[in-house]
Amino acid sequence: MTEHFPLAALADLAALPARLPRYDEEAARAARDRQASLTKPPGSLGRLETLAIDMAGWRGTSRPQIRKAQALVFAGNHGICAQGVNPFPQEVTAQMVANFHAGGAAINQICAVTGADLTVIALDLDHATQDFTQSPAMTEADCLDALNRGAAAVDGAADVLLLGEMGIGNSTVAAALAAACFGGAPADWTGPGTGSDAAGVAHKAQVIARGLERHAGVSGDGAAILTTLGGREQAAICGAILAARAYRIPVLLDGFICTAAAAPLHVIDPALLDHCIASHRGAEPGHGRLLDAMAKDPVLALDLRLGEGTGAALALGLLRAALACHNGMATFAEAGVTGG
Numbered sequence: 001m002t003e004h005f006p007l008a009a010l011a012d013l014a015a016l017p018a019r020l021p022r023y024d025e026e027a028a029r030a031a032r033d034r035q036a037s038l039t040k041p042p043g044s045l046g047r048l049e050t051l052a053i054d055m056a057g058w059r060g061t062s063r064p065q066i067r068k069a070q071a072l073v074f075a076g077n078h079g080i081c082a083q084g085v086n087p088f089p090q091e092v093t094a095q096m097v098a099n100f101h102a103g104g105a106a107i108n109q110i111c112a113v114t115g116a117d118l119t120v121i122a123l124d125l126d127h128a129t130q131d132f133t134q135s136p137a138m139t140e141a142d143c144l145d146a147l148n149r150g151a152a153a154v155d156g157a158a159d160v161l162l163l164g165e166m167g168i169g170n171s172t173v174a175a176a177l178a179a180a181c182f183g184g185a186p187a188d189w190t191g192p193g194t195g196s197d198a199a200g201v202a203h204k205a206q207v208i209a210r211g212l213e214r215h216a217g218v219s220g221d222g223a224a225i226l227t228t229l230g231g232r233e234q235a236a237i238c239g240a241i242l243a244a245r246a247y248r249i250p251v252l253l254d255g256f257i258c259t260a261a262a263a264p265l266h267v268i269d270p271a272l273l274d275h276c277i278a279s280h281r282g283a284e285p286g287h288g289r290l291l292d293a294m295a296k297d298p299v300l301a302l303d304l305r306l307g308e309g310t311g312a313a314l315a316l317g318l319l320r321a322a323l324a325c326h327n328g329m330a331t332f333a334e335a336g337v338t339g340g
Contacts, residue, residue, distance in 0.1 A: 004243075013242075024058070027057055031064075031326065039332055040329070045322075052325070055322075058248055073308055076129070077124075077127075079134075079137060087196055092168050100120040111313050114316040116162055121153055129232065146233075159249065160249060186204075212229075254280075255306075263294065280299060280300035280301060281298040
């Protein structure tokens with residue numbers, strides 16, 4: 001663990017923006033100069049160029065490489081399922097975790113193709129959080145424990161971190177977090193998740209509205225929003241994001257649920273997510289709205305809505321391509337090409 005973790009209290013989150021490492025402008029400038037010298041028209045590789053430059057700024061070197069890509073998928077269960085928001089039973093969470101461990105899920109296949117080391121972490125699946133329409137979803141101790149477990153899972157030797165989640169009911173949790181963090185009607189953020197029909201989506205929005213009304217006092221307090229409306233996997237994602245920042249590791253966020261998990265950190269200070277890259281814009285209706293609110297430009301748009309970190313793992317392939325071009329292309333001088 002780094003010097004910043006484990007956290008002793010959620011109140012410590014407020015001090016982190018001033019203490020965590022920042023973007024290395026000198027390394028980024030050197031990477032930008034290299035891009036300008038490569039055998040291509042300036043800007044012709046588009047987002048691949050900016051991805052390479054951003055990697056340079058966070059890794060602190062003009063020639064960043066991905067020797068180790070770590071993928072973490074956190075799984076949790078949610079008390080809000082007592083309100084009938086989920087078309088599948090909560091047992092599916094543990095069943096899918098077993099499928100991950102057996103290598104049978106989509107994320108296993110994509111990580112194998114793009115070269116990410118996958119770890120799946122089940123967070124007390126036999127103890128769901130509380131129903132947030134009745135009480136806070138977690139105590140501060142529960143939230144802090146999950147956050148610190150997420151931070152502890154990050155390998156400081158990684159060059160990039162991919163984050164994903166699994167948890168029946170967590171699309172409702174994600175919509176509640178997004179609404180609490182950025183406002184708007186619950187219906188603006190609520191989608192089908194694992195397959196709810198129109199009536200199911202409307203019911204989810206009504207449940208979220210009740211929860212937001214009960215906990216209206218948490219507005220503007222990112223730690224309180226996470227504790228009151230989030231789940232263990234959301235808190236663990238926040239911890240992993242913060243630990244990655246302490247190690248200067250860029251993060252590829254997955255879809256709506258993963259991005260919504262990070263939203264309470266944005267409320268604390270948007271700078272806490274400066275090292276995070278939105279891997280894709282998914283099909284869940286609230287995802288694009290959430291990315292816009294967080295000023296994150298997604299790398300891909302493939303109509304994904306699976307979760308599991310699949311979008312992050314796909315974006316890793318593009319990130320590897322960006323660095324291969326950045327590090328492997330010849331400069332105009334090296335190639336003897338006129339015009340550089």
